[in-house]
Amino acid sequence: DRIEGHTKGKVVIATVFGDVHDIGKSLVNTILTNNGYTVVDLGKQVPIDTIIDAAVEHEADAIGLSALLVSTSKQMPACIQELHQRGHEFPVMIGGAAINRDFGRRVLYPHGKESDEVYEPGVFYCKDAFAGLDTIDALVDEPARESLVAKIRGEARTFREQPVEVDDAPPVTDDSVRSEARTDVEIPEPPYWGVREIDVDLDEVFPYLDRHVLFKLHWGGRGKKGEEWRRIVEGHDGEEGFAPKLERMWGEADYLHPRVKLGYFPCAADGNELVIFDPDDPERELERLVFPRQPKHDRICLTDFFRPLPDTSSGDRDVVALQAVTVGPEVTERIARLEADGEFAEQLFTHGLGVQAAEGLAEWLHAEARGGLGIELDQGRRYSWGYPAC
Numbered sequence: 001d002r003i004e005g006h007t008k009g010k011v012v013i014a015t016v017f018g019d020v021h022d023i024g025k026s027l028v029n030t031i032l033t034n035n036g037y038t039v040v041d042l043g044k045q046v047p048i049d050t051i052i053d054a055a056v057e058h059e060a061d062a063i064g065l066s067a068l069l070v071s072t073s074k075q076m077p078a079c080i081q082e083l084h085q086r087g088h089e090f091p092v093m094i095g096g097a098a099i100n101r102d103f104g105r106r107v108l109y110p111h112g113k114e115s116d117e118v119y120e121p122g123v124f125y126c127k128d129a130f131a132g133l134d135t136i137d138a139l140v141d142e143p144a145r146e147s148l149v150a151k152i153r154g155e156a157r158t159f160r161e162q163p164v165e166v167d168d169a170p171p172v173t174d175d176s177v178r179s180e181a182r183t184d185v186e187i188p189e190p191p192y193w194g195v196r197e198i199d200v201d202l203d204e205v206f207p208y209l210d211r212h213v214l215f216k217l218h219w220g221g222r223g224k225k226g227e228e229w230r231r232i233v234e235g236h237d238g239e240e241g242f243a244p245k246l247e248r249m250w251g252e253a254d255y256l257h258p259r260v261k262l263g264y265f266p267c268a269a270d271g272n273e274l275v276i277f278d279p280d281d282p283e284r285e286l287e288r289l290v291f292p293r294q295p296k297h298d299r300i301c302l303t304d305f306f307r308p309l310p311d312t313s314s315g316d317r318d319v320v321a322l323q324a325v326t327v328g329p330e331v332t333e334r335i336a337r338l339e340a341d342g343e344f345a346e347q348l349f350t351h352g353l354g355v356q357a358a359e360g361l362a363e364w365l366h367a368e369a370r371g372g373l374g375i376e377l378d379q380g381r382r383y384s385w386g387y388p389a390c
């Protein structure tokens with residue numbers, strides 16, 4: 001479908017402001033480019049003004065927005081409002097794990113519930129890159145575009161007219177209850193107090209790599225089963241399998257520069273807040289980490305797993321392990337260079353390896369933390385901001 005010197009249309013794409021997830025967006029770029037479109041890829045964390053300015057400058061046939069965080073997905077309606085207000089005519093394709101078809105139906109109305117006005121050029125939810133290709137194929141073809149716009153408007157209207165379900169659950173900030181989680185368990189003794197940087201041997205991290213996520217999610221093995229899966233993992237007909245590729249790349253990955261810090265702090269629960277104390281002065285508060293509480297079910301909040309404040313006034317503080325890891329900036333630079341050089345396959349493999357190296361490093365450090373506290377490896381969880389508490 002790709003003909004030298006000819007373009008089927010121009011699309012300006014970006015991952016929205018505040019969001020670093022660009023794997024999906026880059027895939028969309030590759031699929032559209034390989035199918036004859038000119039794609040202006042603005043990268044990640046892109047502010048609305050930059051997106052609109054680029055669409056105007058390049059006379060785009062459509063804008064493509066990607067968001068993977070619930071928080072950053074709010075940039076999408078904000079962008080549509082801005083486009084609407086400025087009277088632009090760029091259809092907007094939207095995608096990413098944070099949103100769904102109903103989200104697309106809602107944001108077609110730039111003023112929300114306040115007005116029935118729609119964003120005339122249309123907002124098109126795309127569940128994957130191929131849906132994006134089908135959408136842009138329709139958008140650059142006048143009759144197909146008209147019928148697609150009419151279809152999404154009809155769907156959005158029907159969705160809007162549905163009765164709204166009332167959610168009477170308390171907000172996640174409600175701290176009027178405590179779950180049944182026990183607090184009378186023994187407080188573990190940390191090997192030291194405060195923060196230390198720990199030496200990392202990458203060979204020790206290797207077993208902690210999540211091969212399933214790496215092979216399926218990052219390296220394109222999703223949906224492959226049985227014999228087909230075995231062939232791509234082990235290799236076939238001279239093609240290097242994912243497993244030997246991982247071993248080889250790991251051995252050659254001199255662009256990974258792992259550094260980790262692990263700290264043990266005295267702490268106590270205060271409602272939905274975990275109070276972190278100074279190891280040198282356990283009465284001095286350093287920080288309060290605020291966690292959400294389940295609105296339903298057992299009403300658990302992570303703080304429920306720590307001794308509450310009143311019990312600890314005697315100085316009998318609980319202990320929390322806090323950790324931070326990085327594989328360094330060089331892998332990101334390498335990925336950018338591979339992309340600039342058009343080495344998309346190598347970029348995909350390096351990117352996946354970089355992301356999973358950081359995840360594996362966090363898992364390895366978590367094992368160190370549990371070892372330090374004398375906790376079994378099948379006990380304890382590692383939580384990270386933004387991830388679901390499940």
Ligand code: B12
Pocket residue numbers: 013018019020021022023024025027028063064065066067068069070071093094095096097098126127128129130131132133217355384385386387388
């Ligand atoms: C890889 C990953 C990361 C990597 C991102 C690396 C990178 N350069 O992209 C790293 C480790 C950096 C990362 C960081 C974070 N992440 Co993250 N991450 C993921 C993960 C595991 C996979 C995302 C992915 O790449 N999927 C594969 C691609 C191909 O799929 P996709 O993006 O959905 O794209 C496809 C379609 O959606 C569609 N599409 C997408 N965009 C568009 C746009 C257009 C125009 C079109 C047409 C189509 C389209 O087409 C694509 C191809 O088919 C997801 C979990 C998941 N399963 O989704 C969590 C996830 C998105 N991350 C999450 C979180 C919380 C974070 C962090 C906040 C973690 C933290 N505490 O620091 C940070 C975010 C920092 C920030 N400010 O953005 C949460 C989001 C939760 C939420 N509801 O908001 C998720 C869902 C994990 C989870 N289960 O909790 N993350």
